[in-house]
Amino acid sequence: xxxxxxxxxxxxxxxxxxxxxxxxxxxxxxxxxxxxxxxxxxxxxxxxxxxxxxxxxxxxxxxxxxxxxxxxxxxxxxxxxxxxxxxxxxxxxxxxxxxxxxxxxxxxxxxxxxxxxxxxxxxxxxxxxxxxxxxxxxxxxxxxxxxxxxxxxxxxxxxxxxxxxxxxxxxxxxxxxxxxxxxxxxxxxxxxxxxxxxxxxxxxxxxxxxxxxxxxxxxxxxxxxxxxxxxxxxxxxxxxxxxxxxxxxxxxxxxxxxxxxxxxxxxxxxxxxxxxxxxxxxxxxxxxxxxxxxxxxxxxxxxxxxxxxxxxxxxxxxxxxxxxxxxxxxxxxxxxxxxxxxxxxxxxxxxxxxxxxxxxxxxx
Numbered sequence: 001x002x003x004x005x006x007x008x009x010x011x012x013x014x015x016x017x018x019x020x021x022x023x024x025x026x027x028x029x030x031x032x033x034x035x036x037x038x039x040x041x042x043x044x045x046x047x048x049x050x051x052x053x054x055x056x057x058x059x060x061x062x063x064x065x066x067x068x069x070x071x072x073x074x075x076x077x078x079x080x081x082x083x084x085x086x087x088x089x090x091x092x093x094x095x096x097x098x099x100x101x102x103x104x105x106x107x108x109x110x111x112x113x114x115x116x117x118x119x120x121x122x123x124x125x126x127x128x129x130x131x132x133x134x135x136x137x138x139x140x141x142x143x144x145x146x147x148x149x150x151x152x153x154x155x156x157x158x159x160x161x162x163x164x165x166x167x168x169x170x171x172x173x174x175x176x177x178x179x180x181x182x183x184x185x186x187x188x189x190x191x192x193x194x195x196x197x198x199x200x201x202x203x204x205x206x207x208x209x210x211x212x213x214x215x216x217x218x219x220x221x222x223x224x225x226x227x228x229x230x231x232x233x234x235x236x237x238x239x240x241x242x243x244x245x246x247x248x249x250x251x252x253x254x255x256x257x258x259x260x261x262x263x264x265x266x267x268x269x270x271x272x273x274x275x276x277x278x279x280x281x282x283x284x285x286x287x288x289x290x291x292x293x294x295x296x297x298x299x300x301x302x303x304x305x306x307x308x309x310x311x312x313x314x315x316x317x318x319x320x321x322x323x324x325x326x327x328x329x330x331x332x333x334x335x336x337x338x339x340x341x342x343x344x345x346x347x348x349x350x351x352x353x354x355x356x357x358x359x360x361x362x363x364x
Contacts, residue, residue: 027106028254029094029159030227031167031188032234034243037269038165040102041247042094044084045259049278050330051086051093052323053286053302055316056129058098059295060355062090064122064130066151073122073148076358077133080293082273082286084262084304087331089324089352091125097132098288100163100268103141107192111155113172121151131160138168142179145170159190163268169195189228192220202228223254230254244274248283262304275304282309286316295357325349 026045031038058080064072083095094104105128122130127150131141141160150172161167167188168181180195191198201221205213214229215222230250237246244265251263265274271288290313291300300316301323308315317323328349332339339345 026192026256026259027104028223028227028251029104029106029190030231030250031159031161031165032231032243032247032250033165033188034235036243037267038161038163039243039247040096040104040159040161040167040266040268041251042104042262042264043251043255043260044093044262044264045256046086046261047259048086048331048333049261049305050327051084051262051304052089052327053273053275053304053316054083054085054089054092054095054319055291055293055300056081056083056089056095056132057293057295057297057299057357058133059357060133061358062130062133062355064120064126064151065351066121066123070116070121070149070151071119073120073130075130075134077295079133079136080288080291081129081132082288082291083129083132084264084275086327088328088348089301089319090129090355091123092128092132093125094128094264095132096266096268096271096273096288097135098271098293099136100271101132101135101137101141101160102162102266102268103128103131103158103160104190105156105158106190108155108157108171108194109192110194111157111172112175113150113153114175114177116149116151119147119149121149123152124150124154124156128158137162137164138166138181142168142170142181145177145179157190157195159188161188161266161268165268171195187228187231189224189231191224191227193224197221198224201225218256226250227254244283248274248276277304279305280307280309284308284312285310286313287311291316299352319352321349321353324352 029042031040058077060077063074066072079097081097083092085092096102138160157171171178202225205225215225234246247265261278263276274285299319301319302316
């Protein structure tokens, strides 16, 4: 059953592209090192807009869903987090934890994960939840990537940033971990080509004394160049517009009219998440500092299709397996996705209900 679930529910940008046959031109993420604090941003592209914003409490004991024969990772969530989920709670497309560590996944066709060997295994999206549950810094995320095995075959690469403004790009190429951070990461931006190829393309557009080129279109490299240049412009701006608005403007510049479903901005030092959806262009905000993140508190969610604007923290509602099931079913309405068995759907929806609260509050 574990193997079936992992194969059928590997999600996010990669699942959407792999199963739909749509060209892998989806999702853009970047960091802006603004004077008011670092801002991490993401466009999520896919044909389905439904999803849940999920409050993940600290103190839950968890076991990774992995194929038969692979030793699963086991852990307890040390930090609470807020995540964007389209195929069920505990398998996020991205999110931010209470320390200000944020992480996003993007499609990368060149990905080849290392063989598990003796390493404990975890699925790609559950690894995102594991990192948000466990870490404060991108260096911890990078270390984790070398200590654990990603046990699915969906090709993804990852951008992680922390409240100091440090970021890491994590890729798996030719069966090896390729992690770039600190001095080896000159620009914190990611689309759907390898980081090295993206950086080389950007360098070819800079002009070097002549007029720089602004690549147009929805292609991965063009979006990378526009996102990198846009992020630099916001960082160097005079502050005539609020930095959140400027960041959303960069996201709009790299958006795809027919497929951009969510646009997200994380304030890494202030613990606030701002988002817009294709059905509601108003900016909505959730403030992690206003939430009870202890596992003894009632877990909360927000339907991303909910109307409203401004601070919607108070509009979060109690989590239920029924809401989880509804989200999973909505995600499976995408064209050319073959729905798994009803048993697999029900098992995925009920997975969070089996997590045990192990302690009242995480200790630093």
